[in-house]
Amino acid sequence: MGLDLDKIIGETEAMPQRITGYLASPLTAVVTDSRSEQFLYSFVDKVRDFVCSDVFPEPKFDIYWPGDHTHPSKNKAFTPAQVYLTDRSQASSFDFVILICAFPSFGVGQENEIVTQAGLPAIRFVPNGISRMMGGSFLDAVDIEYIDDPGTGVQYSKEKLIAALSEVRTKVFEQRALYRKKADDFRMRLSTLIKDRCGNNLTFSRRLGVSIRYVDALLNESLAVSNPSAQLLKRMSIILHVTVGYLLGETEETDPIWAESMANWNEWACNSRGLDASVVVALRNEWRDHFREERKLESSPISARQSDKFEKLCQ
Secondary structure, rough: OOOOHHHHHHHHHHOEEEEEEEEEEOOOOOOOOOHHHHHHHHHHHHHHHHHHHOOOOEEEEEOHHHHHOOOOOOOOOOOOHHHHHHHHHHHHHEEEEEEOOOOOHHHHHHHHHHHHHHHHOEEEEOOOOOHHHHHOOOOOEEEEEEEEEEOOEEEEEEEHHHHHHHHHHHHHHHHHOOOOOOOOOOHHHHHHHHHHHOOHHHHHHHHHOOOHHHHHHHHOOHHHHHOOOHHHHHHHHHOOOOOHHHHOOOOOOOOHHHHHHHHHHHHHHHHHHOOHHHHHHHHHHHHHHHHHHHHHHHOOOOOOOOOOOHHHHHO
């Protein structure tokens, strides 16, 4: 589609000196009404200026607003598919999200769910009458009520916003420490498996129950962007005859069966006297080869392997 989304995401992750937030707001719903559009622009500017101010120490906050990039009037050259993929990539790969729930909007509702699936912290500016669907979502969000005062414009509690942003900072630092970027070979694995076991992308999309465009995203975009659900990953594992762990890049070191079996082997080798070292190593290598072969052939998303197989070999 002419968009190097990996580059965008890579640049974001390469800038730890900034905490970047995605500011979601209605756009299409307000472009035909000048008063509503003026209200929205004022709201966005007020929030963005405050969040990016010197209220917080380094690293500072930075804000990305899709209205500067995929605006329905100012960026008409973007196709619907490009707008969706661009906004999805940003919403799912930045550090946090702020949602302005000012008008009924399909876009903000989509972004609410995208961020929920991405597991990002969020702040929502909400009126008194937020929909029950939005209010009942699983999003990890702090809601801040606002009022539209005809005399002074949009009003909300800055103290609540500061507290919410402080909470966001804590969560962002925790997530960066726990989930550092790892090599994303999901696309390559999936592409190889589809060619080998499904024939073509169209057949795979039909069996998976998704559009061909989503399969294209799975094969061409970062896993942070395509972000398939657990249900889809289970379907993929059955269709392609591999484990979900294999699809996501599970290694021997992180496989619980491997870890437990190696612990059993180590305990047996250390506590058994008079063993021939060559026999001990050969036994481990035999189990390892069997383990790797089983990983290749396994067709169920739920592992049926048993760690006690190694214990039996050691008896």
